[in-house]
Amino acid sequence: MINITFPDGNVRQYESGTSAFQIAESISSGLARNVVSATVNGQLTDRDLPLTKDATLALHTWNDQQGKETFWHSTAHLMAEALEALYPGIKFGYGPASEKGFFYDVEPPEGTVISTDDFPKIEAKMLELARQKNKFTRKEVSKADAIAYFTEKGDEYKLELLDALEDGTITFYTQGEFTDLCRGPHIPNTGAIKAIKLMKVGGAFWRGDENNKQLTRISGISFPKAKELKEYLEMLEEAKKRDHRKLGKELELFMFSDKVGAGLPMWLPKGTQLRERLVNFLKVKQENAGYQQVTTPHIGKKDLYVTSGHWDKYGEDSFQPIKTPRVDEEFMLKPMNCPHHCEMYKFRPRSYKELPLRLAEFGTVYRYEQTGELHGLSRVRGFTQDDAHIFCMPNQVKDEFIAVVDIVKDVLNLIGFDDVTAQISLRDPDKPEKYIGSEENWETAEQAIIDACKEIDIKTVTEYGEAAFYGPKLDFMVRDAIGRSWQLGTVQVDYNLPERFELEYIGSDNQPHRPVMIHRAPFGSLERFTSILIEHTGGKFPLWLTPDQFAILPISEKYNDYCHEVSQQLAAHDIRGLVDDRNETIGRKIRDNETNRIPFMLIVGEKEVEAGGVAVRVQGEGDKGTMSVEEFIAFFKEQLTY
Numbered sequence: 193m194i195n196i197t198f199p200d201g202n203v204r205q206y207e208s209g210t211s212a213f214q215i216a217e218s219i220s221s222g223l224a225r226n227v228v229s230a231t232v233n234g235q236l237t238d239r240d241l242p243l244t245k246d247a248t249l250a251l252h253t254w255n256d257q258q259g260k261e262t263f264w265h266s267t268a269h270l271m272a273e274a275l276e277a278l279y280p281g282i283k284f285g286y287g288p289a290s291e292k293g294f295f296y297d298v299e300p301p302e303g304t305v306i307s308t309d310d311f312p313k314i315e316a317k318m319l320e321l322a323r324q325k326n327k328f329t330r331k332e333v334s335k336a337d338a339i340a341y342f343t344e345k346g347d348e349y350k351l352e353l354l355d356a357l358e359d360g361t362i363t364f365y366t367q368g369e370f371t372d373l374c375r376g377p378h379i380p381n382t383g384a385i386k387a388i389k390l391m392k393v394g395g396a397f398w399r400g401d402e403n404n405k406q407l408t409r410i411s412g413i414s415f416p417k418a419k420e421l422k423e424y425l426e427m428l429e430e431a432k433k434r435d436h437r438k439l440g441k442e443l444e445l446f447m448f449s450d451k452v453g454a455g456l457p458m459w460l461p462k463g464t465q466l467r468e469r470l471v472n473f474l475k476v477k478q479e480n481a482g483y484q485q486v487t488t489p490h491i492g493k494k495d496l497y498v499t500s501g502h503w504d505k506y507g508e509d510s511f512q513p514i515k516t517p518r519v520d521e522e523f524m525l526k527p528m529n530c531p532h533h534c535e536m537y538k539f540r541p542r543s544y545k546e547l548p549l550r551l552a553e554f555g556t557v558y559r560y561e562q563t564g565e566l567h568g569l570s571r572v573r574g575f576t577q578d579d580a581h582i583f584c585m586p587n588q589v590k591d592e593f594i595a596v597v598d599i600v601k602d603v604l605n606l607i608g609f610d611d612v613t614a615q616i617s618l619r620d621p622d623k624p625e626k627y628i629g630s631e632e633n634w635e636t637a638e639q640a641i642i643d644a645c646k647e648i649d650i651k652t653v654t655e656y657g658e659a660a661f662y663g664p665k666l667d668f669m670v671r672d673a674i675g676r677s678w679q680l681g682t683v684q685v686d687y688n689l690p691e692r693f694e695l696e697y698i699g700s701d702n703q704p705h706r707p708v709m710i711h712r713a714p715f716g717s718l719e720r721f722t723s724i725l726i727e728h729t730g731g732k733f734p735l736w737l738t739p740d741q742f743a744i745l746p747i748s749e750k751y752n753d754y755c756h757e758v759s760q761q762l763a764a765h766d767i768r769g770l771v772d773d774r775n776e777t778i779g780r781k782i783r784d785n786e787t788n789r790i791p792f793m794l795i796v797g798e799k800e801v802e803a804g805g806v807a808v809r810v811q812g813e814g815d816k817g818t819m820s821v822e823e824f825i826a827f828f829k830e831q832l833t834y
Contacts, residue, residue, distance in 0.1 A: 195246040199654065206243070213239040216251050226253040228384070229262035229377045234621045234656035236262070238330060238377040250654075254416055264289035266328060266367075266378040267318075267385055267414040268296050273370035274317035275410075279304060284372070285349040285398055285407050293413030297396050299349070299405070306408055311390040314410075318388050325383030326368040330376060335359040338373065349398065349407075387421035388414045430674050436726035437568040443731055443788060445722075445739075446569060455566040455573030457719060462739035465768075467718055469737050471554055473606075473834070474578055474714065477599055483552040483580055488532035490556060494522035499692055500531040501628045505661050510559045525558035530711060533581040534693040537707075542697040547707065548584035548592050554718070555579050569723035576718045582710040583695070586636075589708050593644040593666075593683060596712045600668055600681045601650065603714040606834055607725060608734060609680070611671040614650045616641055618664050620657030627661050629688035637685040638664045640708075662688045665711075672728040680721060684711040731789045732811065736834040742769035743790045744806070745781045747797040749773065754801050758794065758821055765825050786811065792828065 193205045196215060206215060212230035216223045216239070227239050231250040236258055243249070252259035268287040275282050275298060282304075285297035300306050306314075333341075335354065341364075342350040350373050354362070365374045367382055379385075389412055396409035415421045432438075440446050445463030452458065459467055475485070491514055497503040503511065506527070514523040526532070533551050542549070556576045565571055584592050597614070604612055618638050619627055627634065641664050645652050659665060665684035671677050686709040689695075696704040715721040725733070735741060742762065744755040755771045762769060769790075772781050778795065785793050794806035799818070806824055808816040819827060 194243060196243065197246075197248045199248075199250050208244050209242040211240045211242055212237070212249060212251060215243075215249065223251065223253075226255075227251050228253060228259045228379045231258060231656070234618075236377055238328075239380070241330075261289040262377050263379055263384070263416070264294040264414060265376075266382070267388065267412070268294035269328070269365065269367060269370065269372055269374070269378065270318050270321060270382055270385060271314070271390075271410065271412065272296055272298075272372060273321055273368055274314055275306075276370060277321075278314065278317055279306070281346075283347050283349055287372070287374075290411070293391065293411060295409050295411040297398065297407040297409050299407050306393060306410065308390075308393055311393075315388050315390055318385075321368055322382045322385040322388075324368060325381045327381045328376075328378035329366045330378075331364045331366065333362050333364050335362055338362050338364070341371070342373070384416050385414050386416055387418040388412060389421055389425065427674050427676070431676070431727070434674070434727040434730045435568075436570070436723040439726050439731040440569070440723075443739075445726070453573070454563055455561055455571075457569055457572055457574070463722075465739040466733065466737055467722065470715065470718060470721070471578070474599075474603065475552075477602065478550075478552050478580065481550070481595065481599065482548075483550040486533070486536060486551050486553050488526070488529060488536075488553060488555060490526050490558075491523045492526050492532060494524055496531045496535070497524060497527070500534070500689060501662060501692060502528060502531070505628075506559075510561075512558055512560050526555070527557055527559050529553055529555040529557065529577060529579040530581055530689060530709075531693075533579075534689055534695060534709075537583050537695055538693065542583075542707075544585060544697050544699045544705070547697060548582050548588050550580060550582045552578075552580035569719040572719050575720070578713050578715040578718065580712050582712065583690070583697075583707045584710065585697070585699075585705070586708055589640045589685060589710070590644045590647075592710055593640065593685065594647060596683050596710065597644075597648050597650070597666065600683065600712075600714040604668065604670060604680065606734070608728065609670040609672070612650065613669045614645065614648070614652045615658065615667040615669050615679075616645060616652055616654045616664070617658035617660075617667050618654065618656050619659050623657070627659070629662060629691070633687035633691070634664070637687050637708075640685050641666055660684055660686075660711075662686055663711075670724075672724065673730070676727075678724050680716055680724060681714045682712070682716060685709075686711060732791075733789070734833060735791055735828075735831050738768075738789075738791055740769050740788070740790055741767055741828070742792040742794055743781075743785045743788075744769065744771045744794045744796060745778060745785070746771070746773055747778050747795065749775070751796045751798075751801055755796050758796070758806060761821050762825065765829075767825065767828055782809065791831075792824075794824065 194208050195203050196206055197203050213224060213227055216227045229252045230237055230239050233247050254263060265288060272284055272287055279300055281301040283299040287296035338354055353373060363375055364371050365376060365378055392411045394409050395406045397406055398404035444460050446457050446459050448457060511527050512525040516523060536551060554576055558574045561571060561573055582592050619634060663684050663686035665682050667679050668681040669677055670680050690707050690709050695707055697707055699705045744759055746752050746755045752773045759771050782793060791811045793809040796806055800806055805818050805820045807818050808824060810816055
């Protein structure tokens with residue numbers, strides 16, 4: 193018998209050789225019908241592989257991200273089968289699942305170009321093959337046999353991938369007439385794939401190296417129900433309307449300039465107002481929670497990041513060097529704040545009585561992203577993190593961690609993200625080379641997060657392989673107004689940087705001890721947070737964040753002076769807005785201010801001037817009648833959530 197431990201900690205015994213699918217059957221027939229893959233000891237696997245020793249087990253359906261990953265990976269293989277049938281001699285590179293669907297990098301036969309015009313016939317062929325319900329069959333093969341197969345087929349890209357694989361680790365998957373080099377896992381058979389939409393075709397350098405040949409990347413998405421595809425396409429149309437790049441320009445929040453440089457956002461006055469309100473909100477919460485605000489330079493010596501380990505991990509790809517007149521100096525644009533804060537901690541000897549020490553900074557950092565990866569505010573080269581680092585004793589970690597999570601929850605709730613899941617991001621047990629620090633430090637840090645999460649009122653999921661290179665973390669996943677999932681905010685427990693920087697405090701025993709470091713950023717970065725906020729709200733921000741909360745619309749220019757007097761009265765109550773005294777019709781002014789997402793329009797004509805009031809119109813709701821200025825101020829304050 194073997195012991196199987198489930199995600200909730202429950203342990204059951206099964207006969208050796210039992211598969212994840214059979215375990216699902218033992219729980220319920222409904223679960224068994226829907227299971228597409230499983231995670232065994234942190235590794236995503238086929239549901240039908242036998243389990244022969246004690247293991248941790250998570251079962252995945254289409255409703256899990258891992259289940260979707262398996263489903264989309266299998267669809268990539270289905271597309272490859274269709275492409276091989278339609279374009280004999282086509283060659284294949286990579287064909288994985290992506291965050292939203294799947295893609296395959298291929299080299300069409302010489303003289304053949306695959307375009308969006310070809311999508312209908314490819315989709316039709318894929319659905320034809322799917323209806324055959326062909327099994328995805330896994331087979332372990334020797335390296336010699338694998339090389340022989342792809343040599344005969346003439347697929348040099350697969351042969352290149354085989355070079356890096358060791359004998360005894362190679363598997364083929366076959367469905368129908370198509371066989372691919374693949375480690376899996378896959379869904380049981382193609383019949384589960386009911387709806388397919390190819391989305392994009394473009395160029396992609398083989399293995400992401402611009403020195404290699406450019407292949408054709410075909411991307412798409414699939415679903416187990418046609419209804420879900422329809423809903424997804426409707427969501428995409430709505431997402432286009434909410435695109436933060438489009439709305440950011442229309443609402444005059446931010447801009448980019450080729451002369452300034454790609455990926456370097458500039459915040460316009462209204463965007464700066466919104467940004468500063470986010471900053472001030474968090475500053476107040478931090479001050480109340482005992483944080484101390486600090487400021488560090490925009491650059492640092494290379495040695496700083498060598499000590500932290502960031503240079504070895506990211507340096508040549510992401511760090512931007514700064515030239516100085518001296519050849520023996522190496523400075524970098526600051527890519528992260530934590531090494532600077534470690535040096536601040538070392539400024540003088542520390543006592544246990546000072547801990548926890550909480551240092552907070554809205555620090556702007558710079559990382560060189562490839563031009564093709566830049567995307568509005570969500571992927572930039574210069575961004576501001578709402579960073580803080582807590583230096584504490586080991587017995588303070590849990591309480592500090594929980595307190596940080598409370599701040600993150602408050603931030604997300606206030607903004608209107610009420611569907612929040614905390615992702616416990618741990619090491620990939622099969623890739624220890626990705627991480628720095630001792631096994632003992634990692635086990636202690638991971639257990640600290642797991643224990644703290646047991647006392648937090650929030651739903652959690654566990655993901656292996658998603659930890660930072662220096663420590664595990666808790667990532668906050670939110671679902672926006674149109675159902676998309678985003679990662680916002682993170683909390684990380686780090687035993688490694690204090691060790692690398694040789695940080696110490698003198699304990700109550702008068703002996704030196706090593707502190708623990710907690711990294712935390714509720715927004716993540718102001719740029720990415722704002723991009724998600726714009727798309728979540730469609731530009732209709734919470735009232736307290738809105739740059740212009742009202743627009744006063746005079747029907748005629750003879751009421752302009754009165755309108756400016758009203759504006760000053762409202763400003764005295766910290767209500768922000770403008771007087772739209774353009775020489776336009778009142779209908780045009782209303783339409784324009786609706787488009788600009790102004791929450792309140794205050795219309796002024798002769799009747800309102802005589803009564804000393806305003807006619808109130810609410811964004812998306814219409815007329816609310818005439819109010820005195822005092823009545824409107826009271827009405828406005830009732831709408832504020834913060």
